[in-house]
Amino acid sequence: MSQPVRIYDPFDPQVQQDPYPVYEQLRDEAPAYWAEDANTWVLSRYDDVSAALAAPETFSSAKGIFPSPPGVDQSDLFLPMLIMTDPPRHAQLRALVSRAFTPRRIASMETSIRQTTDHLLGQINPGPWDFVSDFAGPLPAIVIAELVGVPADDREQFRAWSSTLVQANPIHGARDGLAAAASLYEYFAGFLAERRRTPRRDLISDLVHAEVEGERLTDDEVLGFCLLLLVAGHETTTNLLANSMAILTTRPQDRARMAHEPAVLASAIEELLRYDSPVQGLSRTLTRDITLHGETLHSGQTALLLFGSANRDHRAFANPDEFQVEREPGRQVAFGRGPHFCLGAALARMETRIALHALLNHTSFKWFADLPAAKRLHSGPIRGYASLPVQ
Numbered sequence: 197m198s199q200p201v202r203i204y205d206p207f208d209p210q211v212q213q214d215p216y217p218v219y220e221q222l223r224d225e226a227p228a229y230w231a232e233d234a235n236t237w238v239l240s241r242y243d244d245v246s247a248a249l250a251a252p253e254t255f256s257s258a259k260g261i262f263p264s265p266p267g268v269d270q271s272d273l274f275l276p277m278l279i280m281t282d283p284p285r286h287a288q289l290r291a292l293v294s295r296a297f298t299p300r301r302i303a304s305m306e307t308s309i310r311q312t313t314d315h316l317l318g319q320i321n322p323g324p325w326d327f328v329s330d331f332a333g334p335l336p337a338i339v340i341a342e343l344v345g346v347p348a349d350d351r352e353q354f355r356a357w358s359s360t361l362v363q364a365n366p367i368h369g370a371r372d373g374l375a376a377a378a379s380l381y382e383y384f385a386g387f388l389a390e391r392r393r394t395p396r397r398d399l400i401s402d403l404v405h406a407e408v409e410g411e412r413l414t415d416d417e418v419l420g421f422c423l424l425l426l427v428a429g430h431e432t433t434t435n436l437l438a439n440s441m442a443i444l445t446t447r448p449q450d451r452a453r454m455a456h457e458p459a460v461l462a463s464a465i466e467e468l469l470r471y472d473s474p475v476q477g478l479s480r481t482l483t484r485d486i487t488l489h490g491e492t493l494h495s496g497q498t499a500l501l502l503f504g505s506a507n508r509d510h511r512a513f514a515n516p517d518e519f520q521v522e523r524e525p526g527r528q529v530a531f532g533r534g535p536h537f538c539l540g541a542a543l544a545r546m547e548t549r550i551a552l553h554a555l556l557n558h559t560s561f562k563w564f565a566d567l568p569a570a571k572r573l574h575s576g577p578i579r580g581y582a583s584l585p586v587q
């Protein structure tokens with residue numbers, strides 16, 4: 197288990213600035229790497245990450261999925277959640293929530309996402325503004341509020357809790373984050389009681405009444421799912437948009453094609469997901485000892501699966517460090533793979549398509565992100581920006 201160089205720590209701000217050279221070194225020199233400070237194994241090659249995602253009986257999600265500092269027990273911090281459940285229970289829960297979280301419901305949100313996008317862009321004053329706080333942050337929060345059925349009057353409060361929750365990371369002991377989670381939990385609990393009495397045509401009503409083989413979700417499971425939508429769907433989408441803004445700033449020709457060719461816009465979104473994945477890595481806990489690349493990973497230890505590195509592996513992608521707007525999509529693992537494959541992938545793709553299309557075709561918006569003035573987000577799993585000034 198001893199390795200000569202300490203090459204990777206997922207919490208090191210310097211690594212977070214540009215992790216890709218370190219990922220390459222990991223893939224080539226230590227594909228099963230023990231990160232001492234973070235107390236976890238790190239898997240960085242595409243094949244290993246994909247195989248681990250497809251083997252939940254060995255790589256379990258039940259004890260948490262976030263790379264966390266030693267000593268943090270994630271099951272104390274969160275309600276029981278789909279994303280932290282293993283098969284066979286996971287399949288039952290996923291079938292139940294999928295009764296409410298249907299492709300039809302997602303598709304029906306297209307018009308309102310477009311309206312929200314136009315509204316947010318319409319509110320922006322001429323001159324410099326912040327892409328994250330003025331656009332990429334609010335858009336997914338409003339979309340999730342609408343998806344869940346939060347009434348218009350409560351949206352501001354909902355957005356405030358939601359941003360606190362995603363910015364103040366409870367895993368790092370942030371009290372604000374825990375307090376916001378508690379407020380959201382209480383808010384949804386009131387909501388849920390009301391929807392039990394009087395069902396409406398919204399997601400919570402459908403979740404409460406969803407039934408598979410005679411089984412329904414408990415109140416805690418419905419609440420856990422609503423919080424999960426926020427945790428999983430907010431900051432991820434925000435940073436796909438922010439990373440896109442940054443990457444495309446230096447690529448006017450790609451932007452011109454994306455603005456007018458819908459097929460190029462679609463393939464570009466897959467490439468943006470691959471090239472700078474918003475979720476860089478999630479963890480699993482080993483349920484048995486395994487040997488990989490000459491190392492023994494013991495039962496009970498955690499393994500961080502680096503999606504961000506897998507997506508840059510030359511063993512899976514030709515010229516992986518090149519951004520190619522028309523790269524053949526399909527293999528990237530930014531949404532994960534296997535049983536936990538992102539339930540919101542279609543929604544995230546639709547939001548991004550609508551937002552980028554509006555920005556690319558906006559008459560008074562000059563695509564320019566002031567990258568030297570940008571502030572990186574310091575988060576274990578998420579890669580993106582805390583602030584991104586634009587014109």
Ligand code: HEM
Nearest residue numbers: 278279428429432433436474530531532536538539540544
């Ligand atoms: C660009 C945006 C997004 C990215 C990169 C992303 C990424 C991911 C990844 C990597 C996973 C797999 C987790 C694992 O294997 O442990 C996941 C799961 C999940 N995502 Fe997303 N996500 C995005 C947007 C969304 C949105 C918009 C929603 C819904 C509002 C959502 C809801 C979920 C849910 C519910 C799961 C758990 C699925 C399960 O455990 O069966 N995500 N996401």
